[in-house]
Amino acid sequence: MSRLTDKNLVIAKEIIARYPRQKSALIPLLHLAQEQSGYISREAMVHLGELVGVTSAEVYGTATFYEMFRFEPIGKYLVNICGTMSCALMGAHELMHHAEKRLGVKAGGTTQDGMFTLAHAECQAACTEAPCLQVNYRYRLRVSTADLDNLIDDLEAGKLSEEIPAHGVLAKVRQHIAPDRGVGAVSPELVDQAPAWLNGKAAL
Amino acid sequence: MTIVDPTAENIVVDPNVVNITINDKPVLARKGELIIAAADRTDDFIPRFCYHPRMSSVGMCRQCLVEVETPRGPMMVVSCMTPVAEGQIVRTATDTVKKAQEGVLELLLANHPLDCPVCDKGGECPLQDQAFSHGPGESRFVEEKRHYEKPIAISEIVYLDRERCILCDRCTRFADEVAGDPLISFTSRGNDTQVLTFPDEPFSSYFSGNTVQICPVGALTAKPYRFKARPWDIEQTESTCTSCSVGCRIVVQSSRDELVRFQGVDIDPVNWGWLCDRGRYNFESVNSTERLIAPLIKSDSGLATTSWSIALESAARIIRTALASGADSVAILGGARGTNEDAFAWASLADQLGITQRDSQLGDGLTPEIFNLEQATIDQTCAASTIILLSPDLKEELPVLYLRVRDAAQKRKSRILEFTPRDSGLTPYAWRSVSFEPGRQAQVVRETLETQEIQEQIRRGEVVVVLGRANLAENESFTLHALGEIFHAIPNAKVLPVLRRGNVRGAVAVGLTPQKNSGDAIDILTKAAAGKIECLILLGSDPLADVADSDLVARAFNRTRSVISIDTFINSSNRNADVVLPAAAFAEKTGTTTNLEGRISNVTQQITPRGTCRPDWMIATELGLSLGIDLGVSSLDELHQKMTSNIPEFSSCANNPIINSDGVLMVSEASATISRASVVLVDRNSYSYRLIVSRTMYDNAQSTTTSPSLVGIITKSAIYVNPLDLARIGVVDGTNIRVGIADKSIVLPVNAHSGVYRGTAWLPYNHTTVDVRPLLDITSDVVDVRIEQLH
Numbered sequence: 001m002s003r004l005t006d007k008n009l010v011i012a013k014e015i016i017a018r019y020p021r022q023k024s025a026l027i028p029l030l031h032l033a034q035e036q037s038g039y040i041s042r043e044a045m046v047h048l049g050e051l052v053g054v055t056s057a058e059v060y061g062t063a064t065f066y067e068m069f070r071f072e073p074i075g076k077y078l079v080n081i082c083g084t085m086s087c088a089l090m091g092a093h094e095l096m097h098h099a100e101k102r103l104g105v106k107a108g109g110t111t112q113d114g115m116f117t118l119a120h121a122e123c124q125a126a127c128t129e130a131p132c133l134q135v136n137y138r139y140r141l142r143v144s145t146a147d148l149d150n151l152i153d154d155l156e157a158g159k160l161s162e163e164i165p166a167h168g169v170l171a172k173v174r175q176h177i178a179p180d181r182g183v184g185a186v187s188p189e190l191v192d193q194a195p196a197w198l199n200g201k202a203a204l
Numbered sequence: 205m206t207i208v209d210p211t212a213e214n215i216v217v218d219p220n221v222v223n224i225t226i227n228d229k230p231v232l233a234r235k236g237e238l239i240i241a242a243a244d245r246t247d248d249f250i251p252r253f254c255y256h257p258r259m260s261s262v263g264m265c266r267q268c269l270v271e272v273e274t275p276r277g278p279m280m281v282v283s284c285m286t287p288v289a290e291g292q293i294v295r296t297a298t299d300t301v302k303k304a305q306e307g308v309l310e311l312l313l314a315n316h317p318l319d320c321p322v323c324d325k326g327g328e329c330p331l332q333d334q335a336f337s338h339g340p341g342e343s344r345f346v347e348e349k350r351h352y353e354k355p356i357a358i359s360e361i362v363y364l365d366r367e368r369c370i371l372c373d374r375c376t377r378f379a380d381e382v383a384g385d386p387l388i389s390f391t392s393r394g395n396d397t398q399v400l401t402f403p404d405e406p407f408s409s410y411f412s413g414n415t416v417q418i419c420p421v422g423a424l425t426a427k428p429y430r431f432k433a434r435p436w437d438i439e440q441t442e443s444t445c446t447s448c449s450v451g452c453r454i455v456v457q458s459s460r461d462e463l464v465r466f467q468g469v470d471i472d473p474v475n476w477g478w479l480c481d482r483g484r485y486n487f488e489s490v491n492s493t494e495r496l497i498a499p500l501i502k503s504d505s506g507l508a509t510t511s512w513s514i515a516l517e518s519a520a521r522i523i524r525t526a527l528a529s530g531a532d533s534v535a536i537l538g539g540a541r542g543t544n545e546d547a548f549a550w551a552s553l554a555d556q557l558g559i560t561q562r563d564s565q566l567g568d569g570l571t572p573e574i575f576n577l578e579q580a581t582i583d584q585t586c587a588a589s590t591i592i593l594l595s596p597d598l599k600e601e602l603p604v605l606y607l608r609v610r611d612a613a614q615k616r617k618s619r620i621l622e623f624t625p626r627d628s629g630l631t632p633y634a635w636r637s638v639s640f641e642p643g644r645q646a647q648v649v650r651e652t653l654e655t656q657e658i659q660e661q662i663r664r665g666e667v668v669v670v671l672g673r674a675n676l677a678e679n680e681s682f683t684l685h686a687l688g689e690i691f692h693a694i695p696n697a698k699v700l701p702v703l704r705r706g707n708v709r710g711a712v713a714v715g716l717t718p719q720k721n722s723g724d725a726i727d728i729l730t731k732a733a734a735g736k737i738e739c740l741i742l743l744g745s746d747p748l749a750d751v752a753d754s755d756l757v758a759r760a761f762n763r764t765r766s767v768i769s770i771d772t773f774i775n776s777s778n779r780n781a782d783v784v785l786p787a788a789a790f791a792e793k794t795g796t797t798t799n800l801e802g803r804i805s806n807v808t809q810q811i812t813p814r815g816t817c818r819p820d821w822m823i824a825t826e827l828g829l830s831l832g833i834d835l836g837v838s839s840l841d842e843l844h845q846k847m848t849s850n851i852p853e854f855s856s857c858a859n860n861p862i863i864n865s866d867g868v869l870m871v872s873e874a875s876a877t878i879s880r881a882s883v884v885l886v887d888r889n890s891y892s893y894r895l896i897v898s899r900t901m902y903d904n905a906q907s908t909t910t911s912p913s914l915v916g917i918i919t920k921s922a923i924y925v926n927p928l929d930l931a932r933i934g935v936v937d938g939t940n941i942r943v944g945i946a947d948k949s950i951v952l953p954v955n956a957h958s959g960v961y962r963g964t965a966w967l968p969y970n971h972t973t974v975d976v977r978p979l980l981d982i983t984s985d986v987v988d989v990r991i992e993q994l995h
Binding site: 042045046054055056057058059060061062064065066067 | 385386387388389390391392393400401402403404405
């Protein structure tokens with residue numbers, strides 16, 4: 001979609017203030033941009049580059065390193081169905097076929113209404129609970145085709161919006177760091193004292 | 205550093221020297237030096253792709269593995285990441301090392317398309333060469349190779365073939381570390397890693413051509429050279445670039461008597477191997493079909509081709525007629541384009557004819573007096589603790605000097621104190637950047653130098669002032685007054701004069717500069733406009749297009765009876781000339797050139813001059829003969845000898861072979877000082893904007909407009925103001941507005957630019973579409989314009 005909204009710009013500035021070097025804030029800012037639109041648009045990357053003082057090419061280089069940042073519009077719910085060994089043995093392929101039929105899209109596609117993106121996933125480390133899937137990285141375990149239908153019904157009806165926020169939202173509670181606990185814009189080489197809030201104790 | 209042979213008697217132990225052994229031979233290394241750098245001084249070659257001596261090591265390619273003895277036996281290390289240590293034993297060619305190097309090469313080639321027969325790099329490719337010398341010979345990979353769209357244009361000039369790329373990080377590192385334009389970056393991860401720009405944002409760096417030169421494979425290729433030649437049918441010679449006055453060393457390469465490529469040569473005192481794109485690619489103009497190839501003479505139907513003898517005779521007749529009414533009725537403009545020898549021959553001819561009115565600058569530089577101040581070299585500038593910039597934007601006008609100064613500020617702890625009318629390319633790297641409104645620089649400099657913080661910095665060590673003309677829309681005296689303030693505060697400051705024209709320093713040294721108190725180019729044009737000049741000799745100059753005051757120069761040309769032009773192209777000034785003599789271009793003639801720091805180095809002929817073109821010096825001697833004057837030289841060697849013995853500044857380069865490599869500094873003695881003077885401040889009406897007019901890298905210079913690869917990137921004219929001022933004018937970015945002064949005005953787009961300060965407006969000079977010169981009046985101190993909406 002576009003650049004950061006005014007509301008998110010305030011949050012972005014707070015995030016930037018936590019780091020001694022502005023560009024260190026890039027990953028949390030990319031998350032913020034993804035939260036805003038569900039994916040990271042080009043305009044957002046240009047904006048982030050301006051905010052932290054790097055070129056958009058550098059933002060792009062950093063962002064594309066990470067698989068969970070998306071650069072194309074994506075459904076509100078990203079359904080990742082595991083297809084690796086254990087899940088495959090326990091019926092993941094049938095589950096995928098069922099999901100494809102139910103949602104009317106092939107794996108990798110997004111439904112017309114923009115609600116669901118269906119995707120193959122490699123092992124999600126829940127082999128004992130196969131077959132498993134994730135909706136916006138929230139697990140659903142030992143999923144049967146009926147479970148999947150129910151899940152989609154519930155998501156469509158908005159019954160799970162508390163538990164599963166839209167794609168891009170990391171957590172319902174946003175981390176806040178009081179300004180006096182931030183490192184501030186001081187170069188690490190110039191810091192010769194521990195932060196005041198440690199009260200003279202060792203950092204770890 | 206002094207390297208001491210430890211086996212000699214009277215051993216002096218230098219703490220910076222480390223003794224190591226490479227392949228059983230003792231090697232002296234510098235403390236902190238990398239093994240690969242130490243090995244480069246021996247005969248043992250360590251293969252490498254990512255290591256580049258002018259950039260930081262990253263250890264990306266793993267090709268430079270060597271064995272180092274440790275207490276637990278030999279260990280494999282990456283020689284570009286491992287510093288030397290006392291007593292270190294290095295082996296570069298054991299069976300283990302060979303096996304490792306072969307293994308790495310096999311992996312690097314796993315996805316490489318091996319399309320060498322159709323690759324520009326084939327024949328001079330480090331990957332190809334080292335696959336032969338250090339590779340396994342065959343691959344065990346049978347899998348399908350990675351495929352990408354073949355080549356994609358990442359800028360107007362550079363093409364990227366990602367299939368060939370081995371991800372060595374040289375281009376991306378160069379763009380970030382050296383050029384400061386990180387517009388290309390590694391994207392994605394693992395097997396998908398590739399170098400890319402931001403989508404639809406080109407790699408529009410002024411230095412992009414260097415990435416092509418340092419690419420160790422054929423991944424980056426340049427449009428002007430693509431499929432033009434193969435390395436084995438290239439002939440080459442070392443020379444010095446004269447596109448600007450930095451004087452970068454280059455290799456001029458030709459194939460079938462046509463220039464095909466320039467490559468940078470790494471010399472310590474100047475360019476470190478780097479070139480700017482304009483210098484690298486404007487050789488295309490030498491090959492241009494628009495070049496003048498025969499003498500032209502005025503006829504009823506315009507300029508007509510003629511023979512050299514007729515052209516020289518009529519030129520001589522014109523000069524003789526003009527001289528009959530006094531030596532003051534002839535003037536020479538230009539001469540900074542050619543070699544020292546060219547300029548010397550013309551200055552000698554002028555001397556013999558008694559012509560004192562000559563100027564190799566066109567009112568856009570500074571008085572040649574600045575060459576008589578205490579001088580600094582580029583190296584001294586970059587080693588100074590404080591570099592004061594009182595100069596044009598080096599990135600735009602002297603790009604490789606920008607790289608050197610940027611490097612000094614980034615890596616060598618020099619601090620830049622910048623005085624500038626608008627943000628320059630070096631502003632982000634400046635320790636302090638102080639802005640001034642044109643006309644007020646002396647006052648701003650005085651006040652700044654009085655602050656305690658600045659005084660402390662100045663006391664830390666050497667101070668060098670990089671001095672040049674930042675603004676064509678102000679009187680040059682403002683810059684000199686500001687310099688006077690600097691000398692008042694820092695009497696021992698040295699000066700690096702940065703006048704931009706290729707060989708302006710050499711031309712001034714040999715005498716193509718106002719003689720015996722006669723006026724400079726502007727005075728000459730003013731006299732011409734008053735009808736007092738009968739004959740103008742244009743020595744590779746185009747005043748009608750180049751002098752900042754179009755009104756003055758048009759009047760001057762209207763009143764001048766005859767014009768003789770020595771040039772490589774037809775331009776606006778010689779279109780109606782009486783005689784046009786075709787000159788040999790760069791790479792078509794041999795000689796020497798002088799860079800901005802006074803470094804004399806050779807330029808070499810590589811191709812046959814087009815048509816019947818002759819070098820300027822030859823034209824001067826021939827014209828002399830037609831005028832009954834014998835300059836006493838019949839060859840370039842004789843001319844060079846005569847120049848080095850007649851011109852004291854050039855005595856250092858007599859019979860000195862170093863002019864063929866690093867160059868020799870001219871002899872200069874500080875004889876001038878510039879002292880503080882009181883300046884009358886010119887107030888600005890708060891409704892108007894004070895103009896800053898300066899050049900950018902790609903403008904309508906003849907060598908750029910006649911280079912097909914560069915002509916597309918010349919910027920269109922626009923005026924730039926501060927975003928807040930844009931709001932005050934009441935228009936949005938890109939709207940056409942009227943810029944006016946007195947009864948003259950031009951219409952062009954206005955753009956917001958946060959690097960332009962409030963109350964000023966930046967107008968880049970000599971761009972396409974709109975001529976901005978009607979606004980400029982060279983006699984006024986500063987130029988204040990009105991900016992209004994169109995109605």
